[in-house]
Amino acid sequence: MRSQLKKFIEQMDENSVAIIPAAHEQTRSYDTEFKFRQDSDFWYLTGFTEPDAIAVIDPSAKKPFTLYVRPRDPLMETWFGRRQGVEGAVKNFGADRAFSIEKFPADLGKLLDGHDKLYYRFAVDRDLDQQILGYFTEQRVRRIKTAYPPHTIIDPTPILGHMRLHKDKKEVEYMQKAGDIAAEAHILAMQKVKPGMNEGQVESLMEAYMKDKGASGVAYNSIIGGGDNATILHYVENNMPLNDGDLILIDAGAEYQGYASDITRTFPVNGKYTQAQREIYDVVLDVQKQCIDFTVAGNEYHKRQEFSIELLTEGMKKLGLLKGKTKELIKKRSYLKYYMHGVGHFLGLDVHDAGRYYLDQKATASRPFAPGMVLTVEPGLYIPPDDKSAPSKYRGIGVRIEDDILVTADGNHNLTSKVPKEIDEIEAIMQGSATRKAPSQKPALQKPARSKGTR
Ligand code: GLY
Numbered sequence: 001m002r003s004q005l006k007k008f009i010e011q012m013d014e015n016s017v018a019i020i021p022a023a024h025e026q027t028r029s030y031d032t033e034f035k036f037r038q039d040s041d042f043w044y045l046t047g048f049t050e051p052d053a054i055a056v057i058d059p060s061a062k063k064p065f066t067l068y069v070r071p072r073d074p075l076m077e078t079w080f081g082r083r084q085g086v087e088g089a090v091k092n093f094g095a096d097r098a099f100s101i102e103k104f105p106a107d108l109g110k111l112l113d114g115h116d117k118l119y120y121r122f123a124v125d126r127d128l129d130q131q132i133l134g135y136f137t138e139q140r141v142r143r144i145k146t147a148y149p150p151h152t153i154i155d156p157t158p159i160l161g162h163m164r165l166h167k168d169k170k171e172v173e174y175m176q177k178a179g180d181i182a183a184e185a186h187i188l189a190m191q192k193v194k195p196g197m198n199e200g201q202v203e204s205l206m207e208a209y210m211k212d213k214g215a216s217g218v219a220y221n222s223i224i225g226g227g228d229n230a231t232i233l234h235y236v237e238n239n240m241p242l243n244d245g246d247l248i249l250i251d252a253g254a255e256y257q258g259y260a261s262d263i264t265r266t267f268p269v270n271g272k273y274t275q276a277q278r279e280i281y282d283v284v285l286d287v288q289k290q291c292i293d294f295t296v297a298g299n300e301y302h303k304r305q306e307f308s309i310e311l312l313t314e315g316m317k318k319l320g321l322l323k324g325k326t327k328e329l330i331k332k333r334s335y336l337k338y339y340m341h342g343v344g345h346f347l348g349l350d351v352h353d354a355g356r357y358y359l360d361q362k363a364t365a366s367r368p369f370a371p372g373m374v375l376t377v378e379p380g381l382y383i384p385p386d387d388k389s390a391p392s393k394y395r396g397i398g399v400r401i402e403d404d405i406l407v408t409a410d411g412n413h414n415l416t417s418k419v420p421k422e423i424d425e426i427e428a429i430m431q432g433s434a435t436r437k438a439p440s441q442k443p444a445l446q447k448p449a450r451s452k453g454t455r
Pocket residue numbers: 220251262345351378402
């Protein structure tokens with residue numbers, strides 16, 4: 001049995017059963033779908049990457065792990081792609097038994113009857129919610145005197161979130177690979193960007209590189225913002241020309257075996273930072289390095305946020321963006337005008353990964369970092385183009401620098417250190433004089449990946 005599933009079972013209460021659904025395909029328009037992406041919790045527990053499946057986990061049963069999956073179907077597979085079917089679910093994914101998903105509604109009653117507790121997360125899969133509510137309605141209304149439906153429903157999210165927070169060796173390997181691929185794609189962008197190019201061309205060359213190197217694609221929609229587009233935090237239109245004299249902010253990460261990387265670099269379109277751009281960049285880079293150093297075991301999540309606010313507020317004062325006493329500026333939250341997001345988040349199967357930032361129910365006790373956690377460090381400064389109170393030389397400049405940091409027993413490890421962030425190094429790469437080995441653009445011959453339960 002997959003170790004994640006084993007650990008989940010160890011944490012389930014006595015005489016309980018869990019129902020964990022896979023994701024479904026989503027309509028893009030009319031009769032076409034978005035590219036399918038598995039639900040992260042389901043993927044984590046089962047390794048199964050097909051839509052429309054349900055895992056039923058019943059530790060007290062002789063066969064604790066049941067998978068309901070799409071059955072083999074030559075016609076459907078000819079049209080829409082291969083399926084593992086019930087045979088594959090057992091053979092390749094370690095299910096103790098597997099059935100067609102079509103059988104699930106009829107089986108639901110006997111899967112739940114006689115258990116004290118049901119682990120199920122409501123409000124994600126509305127159809128399944130309805131089936132489960134239908135079961136309870138029937139039990140309670142008609143047969144409650146003789147039947148024994150679960151009397152407690154538990155959301156498995158906290159257990160799964162806590163498990164996903166701590167990455168094991170294999171997960172770290174995948175995340176390192178996701179980091180390396182994205183880092184190389186950023187270097188490629190530094191080599192190729194020049195005035196007159198379109199943001200979309202940068203997006204396509206980076207994404208092609210990631211796929212070529214074995215990533216399934218991007219981990220989230222890439223943000224490629226030239227000029228003042230860099231001051232829009234989640235700018236994803238990526239369709240404007242890149243102008244001489246502007247910066248370009250690229251926030252792009254790869255997904256490898258389901259795991260995300262999340263990198264941001266900000267560099268000059270023409271290869272040379274202006275004095276004003278350099279001044280902002282230096283502040284952000286210095287804060288980023290200090291916040292990376294802060295990301296070690298024992299330090300707390302919210303303390304790191306406060307630390308970034310303190311450092312950036314000092315920086316904003318130095319740049320003349322804010323005036324006054326640092327303490328007062330922080331109290332009044334004046335920094336929000338130019339720094340309005342968190343300094344980082346957990347990273348893993350989801351780019352904003354599972355796991356709680358607090359230890360307690362009231363959200364007052366911040367979680368300390370611990371070995372195996374992966375967090376981004378991504379401070380930024382964004383000066384709106386029409387901000388009359390900012391020195392004019394800074395208006396329309398947006399800078400963010402983001403790396404992915406694994407907390408280790410003796411400090412931390414930067415999973416995305418391959419892509420440079422020092423001004424000299426970036427300028428050298430852009431001017432073609434870098435000594436660092438450039439990523440090869442030669443296509444690697446790779447068989448298309450098929451899901452074989454190898455995660
Ligand atoms: N790429 C989204 C983020 O940095 O959080």
